[in-house]
Amino acid sequence: MKRKWIKSLLVLLALGAGAVAWHLRAGDGASTPVFEPVRFARQNLMKTIEATAVVEPRNRIEIKPPIGGRIDEVLVAEGQEVEKGEVVARMSSTERATLLDAARARGPEMLLKWEDAYKATSLIAPLAGTIISRDTEPGQTVTAQDSVLVLSDRLIVSSQVDETDIGSVKVGQRVRIGLDAYPDVELAGAVSRVAFEATTINNVTIYEVEVEPGSIPDCMKSGMTATVEFILAEAEQALTLPAGALDTEAGETFVWVQPSEPGAHPERQKVLTGITSGGRVEILEGLQGDEVVVQKGFALQKSHGDVSSPFVQAPPGRPR
Numbered sequence: 001m002k003r004k005w006i007k008s009l010l011v012l013l014a015l016g017a018g019a020v021a022w023h024l025r026a027g028d029g030a031s032t033p034v035f036e037p038v039r040f041a042r043q044n045l046m047k048t049i050e051a052t053a054v055v056e057p058r059n060r061i062e063i064k065p066p067i068g069g070r071i072d073e074v075l076v077a078e079g080q081e082v083e084k085g086e087v088v089a090r091m092s093s094t095e096r097a098t099l100l101d102a103a104r105a106r107g108p109e110m111l112l113k114w115e116d117a118y119k120a121t122s123l124i125a126p127l128a129g130t131i132i133s134r135d136t137e138p139g140q141t142v143t144a145q146d147s148v149l150v151l152s153d154r155l156i157v158s159s160q161v162d163e164t165d166i167g168s169v170k171v172g173q174r175v176r177i178g179l180d181a182y183p184d185v186e187l188a189g190a191v192s193r194v195a196f197e198a199t200t201i202n203n204v205t206i207y208e209v210e211v212e213p214g215s216i217p218d219c220m221k222s223g224m225t226a227t228v229e230f231i232l233a234e235a236e237q238a239l240t241l242p243a244g245a246l247d248t249e250a251g252e253t254f255v256w257v258q259p260s261e262p263g264a265h266p267e268r269q270k271v272l273t274g275i276t277s278g279g280r281v282e283i284l285e286g287l288q289g290d291e292v293v294v295q296k297g298f299a300l301q302k303s304h305g306d307v308s309s310p311f312v313q314a315p316p317g318r319p320r
Contacts, residue, residue, distance in 0.1 A: 035258065035266050035293040038245045042237045045275040045282055048176070048229040049168055053159035053211070055179075055224040057132065057152030063123055068143045069093040071136050072120050076149065078134050082125045089123040089136075089148055096120070129153035132222055155220060157189065157211040159228040166207045169194055169230050175211050180225040187220075189213040191230070233275050239287075240280040245294050246273070258291040266293050 072090045076082060092100060096118050103114040133150035136142060157177055161169055171194060177187040193210040200206075211228055213220070247254045253273050256266040271286030 035256065037258070038241055038292045038294050040283075040292070041240050041280070043240055043280065044234070044236050045238050045240065045277045045280065046234040047232045047275045047277055049161070049165045049232060051159040051161050051165075051209070051228050051230070053157045053177075053226040053228045055155055055220060055226055056158050056222055057154070058156045058210075058212075059127070059129075059153045060132075061126060061129075061151045061153075062147040063088065063125070063149040063151060064147055065091055065121070065123065065142050065144055067093050067121065069121070069141070070097040071138050071140050071142060071148065073138050074134060074136065074148070076131050076134070078131055080131045082129065082131060082151070084125060084128045086125045087122045088125050088131070090120040091123065091142070091148075092120055123148060125151060127151070127153050152222065155213070155216050155222060156192070157213065157226050157228060159209045159211060159226075160201070160206045161209050161230075163198060163205040163207065165230075166194070166209075168232055169207075169209055174231045176229040176231065177211065177213055178227040178229075179220065180227070182219050185217060185219060187213045187215065187217070189228075235275050235282055238274065238282040240282055241292060243276060243279050243281050245292060246271070246281055255287070255292050256294065257287070258293045 069092050072092055074089045076088045082088060099114055099118060100111060103110040129151045130153075131149055132152045133147075135147045135149065142148065169191060171191050173191045175189045175191060177189050179185050179187075189211045191209060192212040195208040198205045198207050209228075209230075241255065245255060247268075253271055254268050255271055257269045258264070258266050269286060272284045274282035274284045276282070
């Protein structure tokens, strides 16, 4: 019985101390929050998934000689476009090279005779594309395992997407491509293939996703590091608020609005939101000319886009 009495006394003392503290705060006005308006902004929003990538040929083909011998001439250079079936190099088999060397020692007429009688072997481009590597020069001896030229039909961007994001990536999806070597270059493209089998890198499960650029600029080279942004959703000239001006509770989103009556306390109002990007949130429904407010001194996060919060709390000694 004595314990219960002591417990009750402690509760009463705690309540009394809280009431005194509340009155002290009310006396100096600190308990009354001061609100200030939040500025709306219309801007383009885009929700994306970002992944690292590398530029590589879609089909990389090494053109190798059918026989061992010596390269007579190479007819193309790196970066040159070739057509399917075009002769890109000529070579002599080991026997022809030996025969021509012997004929050359007997004079130009004998050499011409055997060159006409024993034709060189032509190396043909198996498909249309770009020569991305010239591995041999005339006079070099080669075997059937040596690469003379490397041909690429088209450059693509191969990206690695984490398994937590792969469900949002689909064939045909629009993407933005950035090249690390050229920060000012931005390319549009589309997803052309999503791998069905995952690979594990550093204990992270990833899927390979191939992206085909809409155009290939001259500066784009095989092996370049790139960044790919998969576009999930976008909105043009969306009505937005800073993310810090919104409250979320039980899956619903609210803002504070200022009633039209002078001196009235701000009221909580439910809103429907859309895309969130760069520290801004798209407002779809729930506001019609209402003045949204936030407690003064509440530091909103500055957005990463062109439009930022109009009242980010400034550090001491620094003007806003």
